[in-house]
Amino acid sequence: MDLKPTYVFALQQEAYPFIEQLKVKQIHQQKNIRLYANDHSFLLITGIGSIACSTAVGWFLALHKNVVMWNIGCAASQANLHKWQRIIEVKNKELTFYPELIGKSEFELNSLNTVSDFVGVEDLMSYGNELVDMEGISFAKAAQLFLNSNQIQIFKWVSDAGHKDFYKDGTWFKKYERQIPEIITVVDLETKLISTEVNAIFKNTNQFVSKIDNLLKLSFTQKEQLNKACLCFLAYKTELQLAELIEEFTDSVENISQRKSLLNQLLEKLRHV
Amino acid sequence: MFKQFIYIEKQIAEHENTKRVLTKFTDAKIVYIDHYKDVFNQSGSEWRLQKQAQKLILAKRTDHFYYKGSNVTPDFGFKNFYYNTLALNCVYDCDYCYLQGLFSSAHFVLFVNNEDFISETIKLINQSSEQVYLALSYDTDLLAIENWLPYCKTWIDFAASQQNLTIEIRTKSANYKSLEYCKPVDNVVLAWTLSPQEIINLNEAKTPSLIQRLKAIKAFQTLGWKIRLCFDPLLIVKNWRAYYKEMLKLLQQEIDIDKIDTISLGVFRMNKLFLKNMQRRREDTSVLYYPYELNEDIYTYNKYEKEELQNYLIEQLLNINANFRIEII
Numbered sequence: 001m002d003l004k005p006t007y008v009f010a011l012q013q014e015a016y017p018f019i020e021q022l023k024v025k026q027i028h029q030q031k032n033i034r035l036y037a038n039d040h041s042f043l044l045i046t047g048i049g050s051i052a053c054s055t056a057v058g059w060f061l062a063l064h065k066n067v068v069m070w071n072i073g074c075a076a077s078q079a080n081l082h083k084w085q086r087i088i089e090v091k092n093k094e095l096t097f098y099p100e101l102i103g104k105s106e107f108e109l110n111s112l113n114t115v116s117d118f119v120g121v122e123d124l125m126s127y128g129n130e131l132v133d134m135e136g137i138s139f140a141k142a143a144q145l146f147l148n149s150n151q152i153q154i155f156k157w158v159s160d161a162g163h164k165d166f167y168k169d170g171t172w173f174k175k176y177e178r179q180i181p182e183i184i185t186v187v188d189l190e191t192k193l194i195s196t197e198v199n200a201i202f203k204n205t206n207q208f209v210s211k212i213d214n215l216l217k218l219s220f221t222q223k224e225q226l227n228k229a230c231l232c233f234l235a236y237k238t239e240l241q242l243a244e245l246i247e248e249f250t251d252s253v254e255n256i257s258q259r260k261s262l263l264n265q266l267l268e269k270l271r272h273v
Numbered sequence: 274m275f276k277q278f279i280y281i282e283k284q285i286a287e288h289e290n291t292k293r294v295l296t297k298f299t300d301a302k303i304v305y306i307d308h309y310k311d312v313f314n315q316s317g318s319e320w321r322l323q324k325q326a327q328k329l330i331l332a333k334r335t336d337h338f339y340y341k342g343s344n345v346t347p348d349f350g351f352k353n354f355y356y357n358t359l360a361l362n363c364v365y366d367c368d369y370c371y372l373q374g375l376f377s378s379a380h381f382v383l384f385v386n387n388e389d390f391i392s393e394t395i396k397l398i399n400q401s402s403e404q405v406y407l408a409l410s411y412d413t414d415l416l417a418i419e420n421w422l423p424y425c426k427t428w429i430d431f432a433a434s435q436q437n438l439t440i441e442i443r444t445k446s447a448n449y450k451s452l453e454y455c456k457p458v459d460n461v462v463l464a465w466t467l468s469p470q471e472i473i474n475l476n477e478a479k480t481p482s483l484i485q486r487l488k489a490i491k492a493f494q495t496l497g498w499k500i501r502l503c504f505d506p507l508l509i510v511k512n513w514r515a516y517y518k519e520m521l522k523l524l525q526q527e528i529d530i531d532k533i534d535t536i537s538l539g540v541f542r543m544n545k546l547f548l549k550n551m552q553r554r555r556e557d558t559s560v561l562y563y564p565y566e567l568n569e570d571i572y573t574y575n576k577y578e579k580e581e582l583q584n585y586l587i588e589q590l591l592n593i594n595a596n597f598r599i600e601i602i
Contacts, residue, residue: 088278089304098304098312100319102326104277109302148319194322201321203556228552228562235559271564272511 001199003151005191006042006060006067010053010135013167014073015045017177021184033059042067050116050138057139061146068151068191071139072183074159074176075112076119079129081161082175084183085110087154090136097140100150102193106186112136112156121162131156150194155183203239205230208246212266215250216259226263229270245269274364274381278302280312280330290385290422291331297421298329308332313361313378320554323379324366334358334384338393339407350600351406351439355397359384359424360413365445366478368558369506372412374547381413387424391431398437408441416444419451426455433458443503445477447485449492457497462534464501465490467524469516472508476560483520487527499534505602506541507582508560509574514585521589531594539602540582541565542573 007022009015012034018024024036024043032047033056042064046056057069075085089111090097111130114137124132136154143152157176160166167173205227212218212226233242249266256262279301285291286305295301306312309332342354361382362372373379384390398405409415415424425442429452432440443464468476470483481489490500502524510516524530541560543551551561565572573579583601590597 088302096306096311098280098315100323100326101275101277102322104275109278111304144317148317148322149315150319150322197322197325198319201319201555201557225564228564231556232559232562235557235562267564 001066001195001202001204003191003195003198004041004064004067005187006044006064006069007187008044008046008053008057008069008071008139009073010046010048011073012045013173014176015043017173017180018043018072018184021180032056035060046135046139049134050114053135054138054142057142058145061143065146067147068153068187068194069139069143069147070187071136071154073133073135073156075131075133075136075156076124076160076162077110077127077129077131077158078121078124078161080108080110080158082158082172083108084155084157084179085131087112087131087136087156090114090140090154092137095137095141097137097144097152098149099140099153101153102150102197103190106182107155110156112154114138118164119162120164124162131158153187153190155186203231203234205234205242208242211246211250212263215253216256216263218263222263225267226270229267233270242270275326275328276301278304278328280304280306280309280328280380282306282309282330282332285331285333285385288333288385290387294329294331294383294385294421306330309382313376313380313382315378318378320373320377320379321557327362327364328380330380330382331385332382333386334389338390339397342408351404353401353403353405354408355405356408356411357390357394358412359387359390359409359415360418363413364417365414365480367480368476368478369508369541369543369560371543371547371551373554374544374550375412383418383422385422387427391427394431394438395435398435401437404437404439406439406441408443410441410443414444414446416442416446416448416451419446419448423451425452429455429458429461432461436460441501445480445486447481447489449489452493453496457499459499462499462501463493464503464537466503466505467520468504468508469513469520471512471516472510475510476508476558483523484527487524491528494529494532500528500532501535501537502533504536504538504586507538507586508541509563509578509582513582517586518589521593525593533597535598535600536590537600537602538583538586540574540579542571542602545570545572548572 007018019036022041024038026034027037028035032052034045036043044060046053084107086105086107086109087099088109092114113127113130113132115132119132140152159172208230209223209226276298279298281303283305309330312330339355339357342356409428419425428440432438439460441462441464445466465486473483494500566575
């Protein structure tokens with residue numbers, strides 16, 4: 001199972017350079033929700049605010065589970081202007097989420113506060129050097145209903161220090177898009193790493209169990225026993241070796257009248273590698 | 274251990290032990306949290322992925338400063354057998370470890386308010402008419418993290434002042450240096466869990482090798498410490514007899530085996546619920562998928578396998594020294 005990276009933005013303007021660089025095509029639009037895709041990524045635009053974000057994320061994840069969700073976009077802070085930050089804590093007054101980093105981040109780490117109204121220069125001071133946005137916690141909490149915490153990640157770019165109209169002169173965009181290739185590289189690498197780790201933990205033995213089930217008509221308990229024995233085998237040997245052993249076994253069976261004894265023979269072989 | 278950031282409960286941010294640990298993680302960013310369970314019990318955690326990038330959480334324990342020992346642990350004849358949990362989870366990564374089934378998170382919680390553990394233990398000792406046996410390094414390996422926080426040393430000093438207390442520090446660590454200058458104390462037992470090197474390679478990730486553990490034992494023996502050897506869990510793997518025999522041969526070469534205080538041995542055994550949780554969390558180790566038998570909510574080898582494993586080890590051990598004190602679990 002390979003997990004796909006999904007880039008999640010509130011606004012079209014934030015998403016635009018990613019759409020260009022990822023070469024994703026729009027595959028769905030419903031009011032403010034827009035979904036783009038290519039062969040190996042999704043890109044979701046949710047609209048501004050908590051309700052829009054959680055609705056879009058919930059809708060998307062009801063359809064797609066094998067993804068790593070990356071919330072990306074602008075945030076305000078009185079420090080680190082025009083820098084990308086990796087979020088390790090996202091919170092509002094009631095809720096908190098701690099994204100699980102699985103590798104060392106090359107980007108500076110920070111906490112993100114989600115608010116429901118615009119925060120001006122003076123109010124921003126109460127957040128110290130932390131970041132402030134309008135979607136982060138809703139994104140995380142909606143995603144958490146569907147995914148493991150490793151599959152929920154956040155990157156924010158410090159767009160302003162409490163200046164609502166920062167985007168009006170258009171100069172912000174050049175600064176914003178400068179490091180986007182690096183962000184895409186991190187997103188790709190970490191998504192692959194999570195996929196690899198998950199695939200190393202969980203093995204797919206269905207095809208082998210099915211093959212024996214077709215031959216011996218196993219009960220539910222026998223399927224469970226066989227699955228566990230296959231996992232025991234796979235701890236030492238490769239999937240190819242397991243396929244060979246199963247093939248060899250099915251070829252050797254001439255009479256299936258002694259099903260239980262045949263299954264026990266196979267289980268013994270699998271368990272005592 | 275992932276050292277880029279550390280979670281710290283706000284209430285112990287200024288605690289002396291917090292500051293002490295932070296001297297070992299000088300570049301780490303600190304995330305202040307209300308309660309360790311906010312991180313530790315966060316829903317949707319993937320245990321194995323967390324273990325790959327295990328985070329440190331510094332916290333304050335507010336209750337349960339000790340627990341009564343369970344029926345699957347050795348009590349060495351002590352009626353008042355207790356254990357405490359100065360930390361949750363371990364820096365090592367053993368495939369068979371029950372912690373994978375006990376906790377929903379793989380992150381490492383270190384309780385810094387040792388003074389509360391000590392004062393509650395004093396109350397326990399005062400309430401007990403018989404000797405209290407307290408296993409310190411229970412849901413963790415304290416000697417392995419002695420360089421961060423000298424809990425073993427602190428508790429050894431404490432035990433030295435308490436006649437009615439015996440403490441056991443169980444470890445797989447080879448961290449001899451951090452207790453090098455501690456004087457041996459009669460009512461402190463240093464206990465090493467040992468496995469054949471082949472099993473260490475297969476099932477005990479991130480732990481010191483057998484030879485490193487034996488060298489640490491030898492060093493402590495030279496200083497006069499009371500040493501217990503724990504062959505636990507005994508595992509059935511291909512060629513297990515040869516592996517265990519080779520391990521015992523190495524023991525005879527590397528340590529003063531006749532001076533061993535006690536030996537405990539126990540085959541793999543696991544609470545039914547824990548094994549179910551562990552199997553749900555990983556499919557990459559054969560230890561969890563062996564066809565164990567269920568007996569009174571404990572999964573373990575069948576009677577024949579159990580006896581074969583135990584008897585083989587006992588026979589080999591008694592051949593080395595017929596006077597060994599062996600406890601079978």
